[in-house]
Structure formats: C-alpha cells, structure tokens
Amino acid sequence: MRETYSTHIALLTGFLILVVTAAFAIIQNPQLAALDGRSAPALPHSVEGRERCLACHGRDSARPYPQRHLGWKEAHCLRCHDGMPLPKSSDETGGRSAAPAESAHVFNAAPVPHPIEGYESCLGCHHPDNGILRAPSSHGKWPEDGCTGCHAEGP
C-alpha cells in the first residue's frame, strides 16, 4: 500500500527529471557558442572543395579526428575550426575539385605528374585494388572526387 505511494512518487519524479533533461537538450541544441574559453585549432588548409571532412579525417582514415570529437556530425566541423561558413556541397561544385595550392604543404602529397583535364576518373588507373598504378591501400576509403584535394596538378 505504502509501496504503491512511493512508487507513484518515484515515477512522477523520474518523469519530471526526464522532461527537464529533454528541455536541456532542446535548449542546448541550437546554441553554438564557443567552448568554455577554448578555441579549436585553425584549419591548415582551405575548405573549398574539401567540404567532406570525414573523407580524409574519418575515424578509420590516415588522419582521423580526435577521439573526443566522437558523435559530432560532419556538418559541425567548421563551426569551431576556422570559423568559416560551410562551403557549397560537392554537387554544387561539379564533383571534382580544383587542387588548392597548399595541399602539398599540408599533406606532403605528391603532385599529379600529368594533366588532369581529359581524364574522366582517377580510379580508372589508380584504383587501390585493381588499378594499373594503384593508389596506396590507405586511400581505399577516400572518395574519388577527393584526389585532387591533396594531389595538385603538377607542372
């Protein structure tokens, strides 16, 4: 009898705590203030054409994002890093990207030793599994339209 009374109090209390917790998440969600006094490192390269951050910085990539960032969405990266507005999607830029000048400096990626123009697909020759000149196996999960993000067209 009295157990029923305490069960009712517990259920009501639990429900109210759940409501406050949900309210916290709703109120918290749209806020995008900077971290408590902390600033995220600035990006060492431009974002243009490389808006798919996780293509190069996914957990299983060669340069994964830090473990502490688990759970953040790709769209969140640029909210803190560099503070730059989100660039257009790759669809809007026509799929393949222009090679930024700082790519070789940032990733030390070898320049493309031939003209890019005229080639439909990098993977036609450089597929990590069956290409004539295979890309390294670590590149397996990178998207095709990301090649020129690091490998600039050579002279």
Add this chain to the structure above:
Amino acid sequence: MRHLLYGAFWIAIYLVLAVSPLLVLLVGGAPSGRDFWRDFSVGLGFSGLSMAGLQFFLTGRFKWLTLPYGIDVVYHFHRQISIIAFFFILSHPAILILSSPETLSVLRPSEVPWRIAAGVAALVLFATIITTSVYRGRLGISYERWRVIHGYAAVAAAALGVMHIMGVDYYSHAPAKRLFWIALGAAWVLALVYVRIGKPAMMLRTPYRVEKVLKERGSSWTLVLKPDGHRGLTFKPGQFGWLTLGRSPFSIRENPFSFSSSAMRNDEVRMTIKELGDFTSRIRETAPGTRAYIDGPYGMFTIDRHLAPGYVFIAGGVGIAPVMGMLRTLADRGDKRPLFLFYCSRSWEETTFREEIGGLEGRVDLKTVYVVESPNPGWAGETGYMSAQILARRLTTPERLEYQYFVCGPHPMQMAVKDALDELGVPGEQVQSESINFI
C-alpha cells in the same frame, strides 16, 4: 497538512538537486550544443548520476527527511528511483551509440582512454547494484553479503561516474562547473561519512546488552535488551530499529526489527525475530551479555500518530511483533478504547504470543480472532486466509468505519487485507501498513 507540505517540500528539493547539473549549465552558460540526441544522452547521464549520488541521503536515515513520509516510503522510493536512475545512466551510452555508431570505436581495447574506462566501469557497477538488489533472492545472496556489495559498489560507481565526467571535460571544463561537481561529490561523501562514521560513533555511547533470549511459538525468538550505562530508548509503539548484534556499530551488518515491547518501558527493549535468513536463524545462539546497538526509532506504523476511537490490528505470522508492542503499550496506559485483533498463522501451535494475548484481553477491551491456515481437528475458529467475509462476520460494530486499521504481515496478506477493507468500505487513509523489507 503540515506533513503534506513538508513532504512536498522535500520532493521539490530532490527534483532541483537531481537536475542541478543541467540547471548549472543552462543558467551558467554551456559550450556549444551538438545535436539533440547527443545532448539528451549527456543530460540523462548527468541526471542519472546526480540521482545516484542523492541515494546516499535517501538511505542515510535522516529523521528530518523521513518524518513526513515514514522511512519505509523513503526506502521504497530509493529502490524505485534507483531503477529509474539506472535506466537514465544506461540510456546515456545507448543513445550515443545509436545516434553515432562510430562511438563504439572508443571501446577498442587498444584505444579505450581512462575516462571511458571509468564510465564503463561505473555502468557495470550500477548494473551490479540493481541486479543484486532486484534478484537477491534468486541469486542466493545473503542479506548481509548483499549490504556489503551494495555499499562498496555504490561508492565506487559514484566516484567512477564523476571521474568520467571530469575526464570527458566537455560540459565541466569551466572552473565553476568543475567546482560544482566537486562540491556535489563532496556532499555525497559527507552524507556517507555521517552514516558510516558519525552516527555509529554516536551509537557507541548508547550500547545495549542482551539480557535473555526467549523462545516463542512459530520459530521466533525475543531478544530482551537492556540499556548499558544510559537511560534507554524512547520510542512510539509499533516503531522499529536497526539492530547490530555482537559487532561494532561501524559494522555494515545490521538488520531492521520491530520493537515488540511496551513503549512505556525504556528500561528494556524487546525485538521478536522469526528464523528466516542467515542472521535470524542464528538468533537462538545469542549468548546473554552480548553487546548490541540500536539505530532508531523509525517508522510511522504507530497508534500514536493515528488517533482514533478504536483500533483494529490485522497481523500475519511474525507481523504480530509491532502489534504486540502497541497492545502492551495500550495495556500499560490503561487504555479503554475498543481493540480488535485478527491474527493469521499457519497453525495453532505456531501462533506466537497466543498465551500473552489471552492475558491482555483481561487488561484492555480486546477481542481476538485467530485465523488458522491448517487447523487441528476440532478447531472451531476461523480457517484459511484473511478475507472480507471474516472481517464482516467478526467486526460487526457500526463504529468500525471510524477505527484505524493496522496491517502487518507478508506482502500478499497485506494486499489481500487492503482489498478486503476496501470491500467493507473502510477509507484507505484509515489503513496503516509498513514493510521493513528494505531490499
């Protein structure tokens, strides 16, 4: 009314304290929100851990906290809200993983950082606490062993939970927020220190000595305890206390038992105990002179809190112990009000205190109805289980709707009697019961 307001006040305080980590974030400013599910899962983790920490207060037997509800309600609330808190805590990683499956990568043995290990260990300990509490009987864990596991696991789980939050360091990075969590943890530790050190230290000043152990009918024993060097305990008839027998009051091994003696005598305390478990089955072996300590009194199951023109006591088995305390007190007070006792037992031979009850009928206006489950041949009284029919047949006075009813016995019996009294039209607020099974 005063108790009602006082009770509502403590529930409000509990609510505010449980969500205080979130309130601090909302009021004091929080870092960037992420997505709803991630913040919701973190919020559940914060609330769940805060609720878990508050258990140290709920189980601290603070009289200012138990007064409006009764300690049985506070303990049952502790049990129910613990399960809710556990599901909040469990939801924290579950939602994180469901909303971002890559979160599972932190559990790779080669990558798991200490802050995640602390969180996982806390979760495992909380699961252990809940499992061993809910399924103690099925797991065959003795009450005493369970209390040891429960106590140490609770402290370790709360400490690991705070370490996890500090290690993740997202919402607790600002110095004021770190200070808040440290203060919260310190408050839990203080409650624990009071319960495990402060209160036992005070109990050292009021020891008892076992004068004798009396064999009662129904595999029960009465411990007669005499205060040793102090004035004894003042309690209300029907209340109970936690007994530490033959050990230091700092021992975690203590058990709750009702006082079966008259509240008008503080030169001795009697506790009547049925052989049911590890501790109780050894009561008969207690040697006179054994040192004992009593933490009490506690409980709302008392005629002194529920005044009425008459009382009806309905007891089953060793549930007669607090009822005997009330009957003996009424007799010592020379009370003239009408009293009815319905006493259910397995057999006439196992009917505890039946001889003394007969004597009490001459001292107070007491009418007793024995309900025997397995009667001997020739038994002319009531048989079987307590029912509305028995109550209606034996409780014919029209004033019965004005009386207070005290029900004490096994849980199924209590529920059956509640239904029977409801059937007879007895208002629920006139039916008092108390369970001191605090697991």
